[in-house]
Amino acid sequence: MMLLLALLVPLAGAIACWALGPWLRNLAGWLATAAVGISFVATLLLWGAATQPGGVHLALFSWMSGFDFGLTLDPLSLLWALIITGVGFLIHLYSIGYMHGDRAFARFFAYMNFFIFAMMLLVLSDNWVGLLVGWGLVGLASYFLIGFWFERRSAVAAARKAFILNVIGDVGIMFAIFLIVANVHSIRFADTFAASATFGAPLLYAICAGLFIGAAAKSAQVPLHTWLPDAMEGPTPVSALIHAATMVTAGVYLVARCAPLWSHSPRAQMLVGTIGALTAIVGAILGTAQWDIKRILAYSTMSQIGYMIMGVGVGAYAGGVAHFFTHAFFKAQLFLASGLIIHALHNEQDVRKMGGLRARTPLAFWAILVGVLAICGIPGFSGFFSKDQIIQGVLENGHPWMYGVGLLTAGITAYYMFRLFFITFLGEYRGNVDPAQLGMAPEAVGAEVAHEPASTGSGEAHAPAWVMNLPVALLIVPSVLAGWLLFSTDGASSPWSRFFAAQFPTAAQASAAAVPEWATALIALGVVLAGIGVAVARYATRSAQANAVARLRDESLRMPKLLVNAFYVDTLIDGVFVRGARLLGSLFGRILDPHVIDGAVRGVAASAVGFGVLVRALQSGLVRAYALVIVLGVGCFLAYYVFGIPR
Amino acid sequence: MSANVTNADWAAVLSIAVLGATGLAVLVADLLARTFVRRYIAIAIAMIGIIAAGAIVFAQYGTHYSAFGGAFVVDYASVLFQGIVLLGALGSVILYGAIGEERRIAGALALMLWSACGAMLMSGAGNLMTIFLGLELLSLALYALCGIAERAGAHEAALKYLILSSTATGFLLYGMGLLFGATGSVALSALSNPALATNPIFWTGVGLFFVGIAFKLSLVPFHTWAPDVYEGAPLPVTAFMSVATKAGVLAVLVRVFLWSLPSQHVSDMLLPMWIVAGISMIVGNVGMLAQRDLKRMLAYSGIAQIGYILAALAGGSAEGFNAALYYFAAYSFMNLGAFAVAAMLSGDREEGSVIANYSGLGYRRPWAALAMTVFLLAMAGLPPTAGFLGKVFILRSSVETGYVWLAALLIVGTAISLYAYGRIVRAMYDRSTHPVPAAKPFVPLAALSAAICAIAVIALTFYPFSR
């Protein structure tokens, strides 16, 4: 019951906000927030039951034999549910301030609540179809919220892109479901995992591949990542909740959930680990080339999820999940804090036009500082523990090159995060500098103007209300401390690993690594410090700050095209698939249909009439001609009757 | 043949006598009648006579005997064919209520009745002489019917019909001569002598005889007269030709070729007929495609339909004969109905036979259009009309008796014909406003006939042959 409550209350909130929006006005925000809060409490109350072996299970209904639906709550889904509702609660609260005065205030919260419902459905389902439904609905919610300011062309396009790429993911999962149902005749996880031992390697690999297409699309893994940066068209709280903390980590959840499948298929592990590593490094590299504060964070999200995927992919489940856990806090916090800045600067998102904001937005300053330290993995902050666990776990599961990639990425991450930090807060304010001097492309300027959302915050929210500050402040705590859950003097028995002992038995039997954990930590720290050093040298030195404008200008002008265009992945997809499809479509619609198919039909009719005319022509109207025809006919008859007699 | 003639003999031809007498009565009544009612008096008398004859005919249903020493036969076939002849006569006579010049009605009616006598004579003919007599009676009256009409083109039609028909009769007569020579008797019963199966004179005779029959049935290649004559002749006459004539001739065809020939080699002997039938289906239907005159189109349609009927007879099976009879009955109703609708729309210049005048009819005269649609559907062989059922009968019998190629040709022909009939239906339900001459608002008799035919065409599908 509690479980249903946790699931359905947000849905009820969503429906209420959607239907009664015009009457609720600002109450909608509080209503929605309360709904999420209730859901959070309900989940929390289930903690005890969920951590029992077997967890909580609730059978709902059945379509037909093999299609039984139910909900389940075990440590894994419990963790996700708590993050979704908990962080979701804070972000709802924040949004009340951020979206204050928006023309579609109620609709926004309807969507947000709907998202919470969908995400809960995703993580609570005990079967593939339920998961897929949740999978699709979160995609829908993200579509709505990315395209929330739908009078903006760019937002509409971004929303569509996100949705379609996610549908590709859904389709991948559908394919996996075909395989599973065909072989297991049941859609429940339990039955599938029970039967998975009997699967042949190819089947298992195919299933994992299908599932991973879904995971990759949802979690913005290369090459399906292009929607995530564009998704920043949505309001900042959306980016924080959906595109940083929760939805995009659904892929991680899926892989972790399917640990029994992956751990039996080394090829699948290889695939996922590789993609994850690739995403991590690519995201990090692209992160160095961005100017829009939200896009920087977006790419960092992408790269961090790459870490997680890599971890869970190769079998370091505890580590990957842990990184999701910590990342949810500090990334949400980073987004919310940047939201404070954007808000304070009237929706200015380009870091080149910021600078010296420490005094103007102290809370944002501290929040972002903590977040940056956390994401870089400075010892003591949460990121440090989780990231180390992944890197170490990758090595323990025997993938040294991923280990290297992980370390490298850590360094780059450190560089661009501190770049963000320095450019934003050091030096003096550049908001009133001519964009051209900062090397901003004119159309970019145009974009900024068009960027003015419908009427967000309606100007007056310079000093954010407590509803906006409180969540940011609250989030600082876990982003510092969350990591300590993973800390333990002796490897296995950290509270974290005890929490997941039942979930991931495989995590225990990891081979002894070539490099001891403390060494890994030291190496990582070294790399990170190097990255920070570069950042300091480029942006934080006296001279750098002195002529920041010039520096930024030639940096942005000298930015490699390859990076600016994000390795041309978008261009490729657009050129090949989108244009190709439209070309085929117009070929069929404009030529094949009207001219070939209908042409044939018309031809038949015309020929019929032609014969008719021919017969008319033969009917000359001359008696003697007729007589002649008759006589000829008689001739033929006689020929037959006279010569055709049987003898 | 025995010379002494009994009452039974007279009873056999009583219906014909009644019909002939009615013809005279019409003429006499016409002399006495007042001007403005003479048309209706004449029609009334004619119809009464026809109905009386019909009653007499159907009183003979089920009886089977031959009169005048085999010159005339009364049996199942003769009764049914005579019935159809009378039906045709009735359906054509009634059309004079709408068409034709007052003062010529009586003469025309008398001629038509006598022509019908000829057809009835043929239906029961038991020897070559009776056949010839009936055929000539039928034809001469028809020449005159075409000739006396004042309609433009009627005279040309009369002339063409006269010359070509007489030529064909010449062939037929010569064929009769050869048959007589081969058998030494004019009786049809004599034809079945097995010794004749390989007799060249006999074979030639059969061939020439069939030429005459094929001409009257307007089968390709002896069809050339039909379109012109149908177009030229007055509407009622065309209707009569398309039903009554064919009924009589068909009766002869059945008697001579299916029931009298020696069983040996008979399929070889009849093969040309079936080939001709197959060609007629195609040519007739193709010929319809580009026509502008309804009667002309119906002429081609008739060519094809007779082809269908022969296809049914091809097997020579009893079921095939039933199929042919059923389809022919249906055919009579749909043709008479179509001509009736044409009469409904016709003024003095027979506007009803110009296809262009049918465009938009569905919105001007919905009922007439509906009736016409039913008849066209029936001709095209679509349900729920008897045309469909008849075609199914034919298909079945010809497939069962192994004439699959005829069935195939029938289907192809039907497919072609759909286009032609569809054209008229389409025209009737097109919204294009076409300049239409002021047709008579209401022609009670023609409308009545059309309604009856429409109902009959559908009613015929219920419980056919459920005996």
Added chain:
Amino acid sequence: MTPGLLPMPLVDYLALSAVMFFIGVTGVIVRRNPLVMLMSIELMFNAANLLFVAYARAWLNDAGHIFAFLVITVAAAEAAIALAIVVIAFRASKNVDVDEASALRG
């Protein structure tokens, strides 16, 4: 059959009638004057008559004779109607030519 009853062999009668018949047919095809065409048709009829009569003798069967008389009678009637039609058909056009009568076609 008993040829003795015929002054000359049956085949000759057949040949003669065949010739007459084909002359008639040719006449119908080649001549354009309706009257001549009708005469040709009469020729065809009479060819048939000859056939009937000859065979009647050959078979000693009177039916042939009767048939011949019947044909003659009918032919007479036909000729009457035919002439009437030819007259009305060409009352309009002075020259008498069937090829003129081709308004109905197609």
Added chain:
Amino acid sequence: MLVLVLILLPLIAGALLFLLPRDDVAMSKSVGAVAAAAVLVLAVAERGESWAWRWFSHPFIAEIHFGATYLSHWLVVLLALCTLCAVLASNVPRTRNMIAALLLLEGTMAGLFLARDLLVFALFWDAMLLPVFFVLIGWAEHPATAWRYFTYNFAGGLTLLLAVAAFGALYGSTDVIGNPAYHAIASAWAPWMLAGFAFAFLVKTPVWPFHTWMPQTYEETPAPMVAVVSAVQSKAGLYGFIAIAFALFPSYFRQEAPILIVLAVISMLYGALVALVQADAKRVVAYSSLSHLGLIVLAIASQNPLALSGALVYIVAHGLFSAALFLVLGYVEEREETRSLARLGGLGWANPRLTGVFCITALAALGLPGLAGFVGELIILIGVYQAGLVWAAILALVAVVLASAYMLRLLQGATNGAEVPDLPVRRDLTLLEGLAVAPLLAALLYFGVYPHALLVLMR
């Protein structure tokens, strides 16, 4: 007897409607609605009793025989529901005639679905073309469209008729639809008969390459009528495939199934691709249904029980959402006086309620999880995959992706973007209009969560 009422009631009501005053919209609408509602109640209440009367017994036995099978029961319910909604939503010039035509269509199609005799089936097959035809004559921009619609479908009707005739002549009776006593006909002609039936069904459904009549027809038919046509009339072909082609010629159907599968897959992709580039909103939906129906044909051709039960779900789902979609497009067209995606836009702010409805409908059409369309797709494709048609299943998934592309293009094109200044902003969805689509959307949601009732085939 009840089945007879199901057929006659709408026919009579439709005929009587012509007696009402020509321009009393409210009256004709309420009368029509009452009649349609009554039919709906009867259709739901109907419990598979049948009614038969001997038509003729030579050359074969034909019974005028009506009765609902499991499939036809659902189709009639769908038909009644869609007709009711269409009647409520119809807001066109000469409303009375439109409603009459709708009722006549309902009657003829009820007859089609309830017919147990092939000949009766064939008759209703042609009869159901007439109301649509006359509506096209009366309302379409070009009368040619009417003839195009009629000619193409009637051609199918003719081959159907020929096949029926042949069947009757060879089997001896046409009273065979859903007849347990039927023993599979074995004859050299059977493949030809099957071809005759199949051609008719392929044209009506339609399936590539017999679809060219459809886009124009759907584009020019007024919203209420096209809603019923696309929702239910297109199912006549599918019903035929299941109840006739598959049921009467099992072995030959199995032989020819591969052809059908190929055509179905082509239709799915072809329709989706063409829908991607259409400029006219209604044409987008038209081509989309070519794609969706292809999926159902694929399911039928795969002959997998799971796929077949999924097909039933999807038949109902497609009926619901295509009807809703066309009704909504009708509303949009009324307000904006255009259908071109180039000119439409900005409804989101102008008519929020309408936008919401439009949104749900479009999402149902693109197979959003949680709505009926998704259930159908999923079960069908699982079945298709189980039947061993892996490649077909994968191509179908491509079509699913394309579906989301063109549906979003349609939805966003109409609703998103800034309010178009030169389009008149009209009142939002009225209560009646809302009521007209609400049942459809509710059903979509219900069956999307709990399609239990439709999946009985499997149990």
